[in-house]
Amino acid sequence: MFARIARALFGTTNDRALKRLQARVPEVNALEPSLAALSDEALQGKTAEFRARLAKGEDLDALLPEAFATVREAARRVLGLRHFDVQLIGGMVLHEGKIAEMKTGEGKTLVGTLPVYLNALTGKGVHVVTVNDYLAKRDSEWMGRLYRFLGLSTGVIVHGLNDEERRAAYAADVTYGTNNEFGFDYLRDNMKYRLEEMVQRDFNYAIVDEVDSILIDEARTPLIISGPSEDSSDLYRRVDEVVKRLVEDTTTFDKDEKQRTANLTDDGSERVEQMLREAGMLEEGNLYDFHNVTLVHHVNQSLRAHVLFARDVDYIVRDDKVVIIDEFTGRMMEGRRYSDGLHQALEAKEHVTVQPENQTLASITFQNYFRLYPKLSGMTGTAATEADEFAEIYKLEVVEIPTNVPVARKDSDDEVYRSASEKYEAVIKLIDEARTRGQPCLVGTTSIEKSELIDALLKKRGIPHNVLNARYHEQEATIIAQAGRPGAVTIATNMAGRGTDIQLGGNAEMLARQETGASEGPEYEAALARHKAEVEEARAKAKAAGGLFVIGTERHESRRIDNQLRGRSGRQGDPGASHFFLSLEDDLMRIFGSDRMGGMLQKLGLKDGEAIVHPWINKALEKAQKKVEARNFDTRKNLLKYDDVMNDQRREVYAQRRAFMQAPEVAETVAEMRRECIEAMVSAAIPENAYPEQWDVAGLEEKVRDQLGLDLPVVAWAKEEGIDETQVRERIEAAAEQHYAAKAANIGPDLMRVVEKSLLLQIFDAVWKEHLLALDHLRQGIGLRAYGQRDPLNEYKSEAFALFNAMLADMRERVTSVLMRLELQPNAPPPMPEPVRVMDMRHPEPAMGEMALAGGGFEPAPLLAPPPVAEGVNPSDQATWDRTPRNSPCPCGSGKKYKHCHGRV
Structure with missing residues (x-):
């Protein structure tokens, strides 16, 4: 009751916001006659005047009335359109970093020109984010006429541009593009090997058109960049033949359309097991034995493809491809693929070419991408129903702008x-x-x-x-x-x-x-x-x-x-x-x-x-819609909670990577890694306060040989009177420094610096991608911790932190091992070109709301001579490979450690 009385007396929050902004409209209108009297050249000169005033310390808010009036007059001359007063209010809302809800047909595209021009005066760039390439191109051409008239440059980011074209578009004062292209460019930039190859500049200000579609509907799944992995297309086709016969009997599976899940019943499990045996795919044990886990995965994805996904509803088949249909806009999502093998299962179901599965190289959610902008705003015709989510996730306030003419x-x-x-x-x-x-x-x-x-x-x-x-x-x-x-x-x-x-x-x-x-x-x-x-x-x-x-x-x-x-x-x-x-x-x-x-x-x-x-029917319907909206909000919130853990790590990794690229050389970083690696080796073999007879000096000697390529008499050192852990470490460090200095002198200091930097970045990428896979595996099973009365999210945070530390330790080991064993081929050309990557950009499965990160190991390009194999191992005789130490390079020449390759347990 008190709330109703307060609203009646003081108005709603929205009313008060509109009243405050409305007070500034007469300031803009008062400038119209004087600006209308200016010549085109004088009006165009306003841009230089505003920039000069900004350079002297004036802020954007002080310039707002004049800048808005200038844009209004320029739009009247160039586009034949004049901003209404309510459009000026919409522009002010966007400039303040809020969401302007404006009904369809109220001219949101024109409204955007006001804050875009004002904020572009700083020279830091403004991004206008649209939902598809057509709108990005149309708006950049249409409104670009206005910006060019006022002396601002315009760029557009659409699918199919090369890096040079993208860099030029991002360097413009105003850049139009789709949410996917902006997000993928960010991920691709953080996979580059030189700063000058990056296309984006620092984030400044973004206006998101159809903000509810981009920040709400499409935020349920992350953007994923992935590379090809092993080809298992034949297995998908063979499993599909089995599952196709299985689902003819509806008693073999349970389907929950509400949760979008499908599972085999006990009878279904027995029957599919028998059918797989008959098809020669299940050779030993039962279906759920550990060594058949891949087969179970293929069966489950094929089952989902057959019973949960319908042709011409969830996807269409076109040009020998399964193309996803966006459930919110009804558009084809070219280039996007369902994750975790589901897309391959659909391709097998529809008898089109089954594309190889992919492994994740980089990933980010839209929530975390758009929160990178210091200032963010948006416009749409429908945001009020999701106002709570905008406030909670993005700290964005929704302001409803009245229509110019009553509806x-x-x-x-x-x-x-x-x-x-x-x-x-x-x-x-x-x-x-x-x-x-x-x-x-x-x-x-x-x-x-x-x-x-x-x-x-x-x-x-x-x-x-x-x-x-x-x-x-x-x-x-x-x-x-x-x-x-x-x-x-x-x-x-x-x-x-x-x-x-x-x-x-x-x-x-x-x-x-x-x-x-x-x-x-x-x-x-x-x-x-x-x-x-x-x-x-x-x-x-x-x-x-x-x-x-x-x-x-x-x-x-x-x-x-x-x-x-x-x-x-x-x-x-x-x-x-x-x-x-x-x-x-x-x-x-x-x-x-x-x-x-x-x-x-x-x-x-x-x-x-x-x-x-009947009102009862309408109430039931609204209740059903609210139920679905709440479920989708929970899905997005849950995704964000887990992604925030990865986001902290992602920010740290990308910042460190950029620091490596910016540094003229990384010799000191490499030396520090070597010292830390040796310290970890010695600490593991000689625990603190341990007696000499408890030292694992034989193991330490072997580890020094495997990781550093040095043959040192560590066992003999341990027999010396009064020797301690510090002296052992110092001797190993001195021998390593001497060996590395000789290698650098032989290769040449300048070339060595180039090699160090290139290898450091390549190995950093390799361990980061393996870490993404480990996090994905952790994420998939973490929910089961709830049965043990433990909070899955806290468990995920704790274990993800431990995995991150393990990743850094693994990186130090790899960098040290590769550089200590490095041998360049005689007369080799100067390294190091960027490794060639075949990448696939995906925004997987919006309808399912899954995180769906795939994984695998991306290894440095084989540009260096392979390190020497362990004693007694013949690379051409696989029978001798079991003598390879676990941390040594695999004799097969893959570049991976033996324990990650043919020595995998």
């Missing part, structure tokens, strides 16, 4: 039918009625499968229409731009982040661009004038018919996605309507709704073909 859309109550066929019959009937009166219709579906079902029903009735889903991705902007023409019917999968407004009557600019293939020039202007007259006539007809009619054929798991669809209608005060249809067979109602709902509706007297509109 005139009429939103009808949902209609609920008993069966899907009855629902679709009602949908087709309503589409036909609207089209007959000349009202444009946008029909929203949740999957390709559903959109093609509506497509077939409309074709059967002879109703002309366009289909927009992942199959017609390329025509997206064209179809959406003309979806507002009188009587047009457009079927679209989820409307998140389309970025192209549906304008009543059509989009004259898009028609002119299509006709001329340009976006400026005399030919374009002539075509634009012609199409504007045509569009105005069509707009009047569409408005008279009631404006855009949004028809939802199903409710999405998230209320936000439904609001995005509904928000396509009623832009800028246009008339419009929205109507959602549901059935008890819809996934949301079936999986998350009440099991008794169908029976209850029958008792209420719901007959075939009849719809029910």
Whole structure:
């Protein structure tokens, strides 16, 4: 009650924020007449003036009114667009590092130019993050005209650019690009071997367009860069044949659609074991013996592929590839692959080429990537429902910006039918009625499968229409731009982040661009004038018919996605309507709704073909959506808690790596590693306060030989009177220093410095990647600790810290061992080129919310002569390899230690 009284007296937090910002709008408006009187040259000169004032110590907030007024005047001259007062408020919200929620059609792209220009004046760069390449290119070209007019440079980062092009784009004042490209460039930069090869510069300020889609929907899984590992494609195909026969009997597995899991029953385990034996894949023991763990993994992934993933819903098959469909936007996600062998299982299921599995080289979540920016802001039409998550994860406040003109859309109550066929019959009937009166219709579906079902029903009735889903991705902007023409019917999968407004009557600019293939020039202007007259006539007809009619054929798991669809209608005060249809067979109602709902509706007297509109149904539906939203929030929060542990380590590793690259030489670092390595060896063999007879001097002598390549009489030293651990260590250190100095003199000091740096970075990368695999294995089983009344997260933190220390110790050992044994080939060319990597960029399985890091060992390129093999070992005779000491290089020549290669237990 007190909260209601306080809101009535003082307004909400949002009202107070708007009131404060509204007070600055008259300052901007007051400058408009004087700026309008300036010539183009004088207006362009404002940029240099602002930069000079910043250099003298003035801050950005003081410049805001003048900078915003300058952008508004420049936009009027260059783009023919003038910022509304509410758009100025939106720009202020973005400049303050908050999220501006603005309804569809309120001109968010134009709003972004205000804070972008102001913050770009510092010369530190501004990133504008979009959801797809089309929007990045379109916005950089469209708004780039404005920035170039004002003397700012613009770059765009899209798929397929080389490093030079990327570096130039990042060096620009304003850089447009997709969230994936920005994230992958960060990871790739931290795998480079020279500072000058890196493409990104220091982070400054980012504006995220469709911020809910990027920071919420896509944040459930990390970005992963991986390299190829062993090819097991044949095993996937053979297992698929077995599982395909197994799932014909539904008693062999349990499926939980709510949790998206599938497991074999006891009967299923017995049957699959028998089938694998018959197929010759299970040769000894039972299925769950330790040595058959790989086979179990393949069976489980194949089972998931068959019972949880549906073609044309979760993925499509195109050009001999399985392409994932984004569940939130309905777009194809080219280049992304499900992780942990699931994608290979789907490829085997669909009989396309099975690509090799990958191992992780680098990984980061969007949460931790975007938190690297000192200042972050975002804009979207729907953020309020996720305001708590934005505040908790990103410390971002959501401010709802009022519309320029009041919304005139009429939103009808949902209609609920008993069966899907009855629902679709009602949908087709309503589409036909609207089209007959000349009202444009946008029909929203949740999957390709559903959109093609509506497509077939409309074709059967002879109703002309366009289909927009992942199959017609390329025509997206064209179809959406003309979806507002009188009587047009457009079927679209989820409307998140389309970025192209549906304008009543059509989009004259898009028609002119299509006709001329340009976006400026005399030919374009002539075509634009012609199409504007045509569009105005069509707009009047569409408005008279009631404006855009949004028809939802199903409710999405998230209320936000439904609001995005509904928000396509009623832009800028246009008339419009929205109507959602549901059935008890819809996934949301079936999986998350009440099991008794169908029976209850029958008792209420719901007959075939009849719809029910009841507050109880709407409440149950909203409850189901909230349940799913809460589950997804928990998934993202849980992922972030574990990734924060890795993120601390990632930051440390990347900072150390950069320090190595920046240093002119790493000779002192290498020497320190050598000393620490020797100290660890001696401490392990000669414990503190131990008697000489307790010393393991024989083991120490062998270790010195294996790791340092030195043949020292450590056993003889131990027999000397009064010798202690310190003297033994000093003698080994002196011998190692002498040996290393002689090697450096022989190779040449300059060349030795190059070799040291190159090897240090390569080995650092190798141990870091192996550490990622170890963390992944730890992460997968850590949840079981809860059964022992221990907190899995605390256990993960503790063990991850121990693994990190072990990784650093392993790196010191490897660097010391390789450099002490180093032998360059006579007349060898100067090293060291960067190792060639075949890399795959993935953002795996958004629908499953798994961390899914794969692993393996990335080893330095074989640029050096292999170190000498142990005594008595013949590299060409595998029977002698078991004499190799565990920490020595494997005789096979892989470059790995014997214990990590052919000596693996």
